[in-house]
Amino acid sequence: MKMLPTVIANLFSKPATRNYPFFVREPFEHARGELINDIERCIFCGACARKCPSQCLTVTKDKTEGIWTLEFFACVGCGVCVDVCPVNCLSQKTTHRPVAVERAVITLRGKLPERPAKKDRPDSIEKTAE
Template identity: 40%
Template sequence: MSQMSIGKVVSRSFLSRPATRLYPFEKRPFYKATRGAVAIDIEKCILCGICQKRCPTAAITVTKATKDWQINRLRCISCGACVDACPKKCLWLENMYSPAVVQKGADDKFHQLDKPGLETTKA
């Protein structure tokens, strides 16, 4: 590499913004089409279990007897199969990721109450 081209590289690097971000102070924005965490409107769910059957990684567990719907975030690969299969359209993919999981087996658990209210809890 000639001295001329080295000078070009150095001056370009000196004048341009850094390629990295100061994470976690500066976070990359999510795109509209980002496939993030699976979300549920538990009030609309009929606990049919189709999402559980369609999930390729067995991340979802539906327990009709106790009216529980839970998801293992470590297993989910955000493929969207459950979202496409849900007959009530009460599942969707958020365009942001779920927070880091620090404990294995700590599923996000959603419990459907008898009317009129509903309750959401973490297992």
């Protein structure tokens, strides 16, 4: 009998939860959501993959092309990769990807930055005596 007022109040009040994914709450201002890579600026250094705590990033490259992959349902949205990227090509939206039932990977390809000619590299410039 003690619970009766609570039960009646709950019967006539709105539910405390939302019917996600049909009703999605507005994101918080600094929420860390979907990870985006501006692949044109990526230099495929691999720093993001080395520091990712959930190991959901992979960076591989050959002589001319780099491949950046993200297993996005394994990403915990911590933002460490964004912080360590030396060229700031990673960013996070405030929203998350839509729900899905299958595991998925994002694969992005890009050209490696051109290396300076050997004669122009700092380690090959001859030191001149003063």
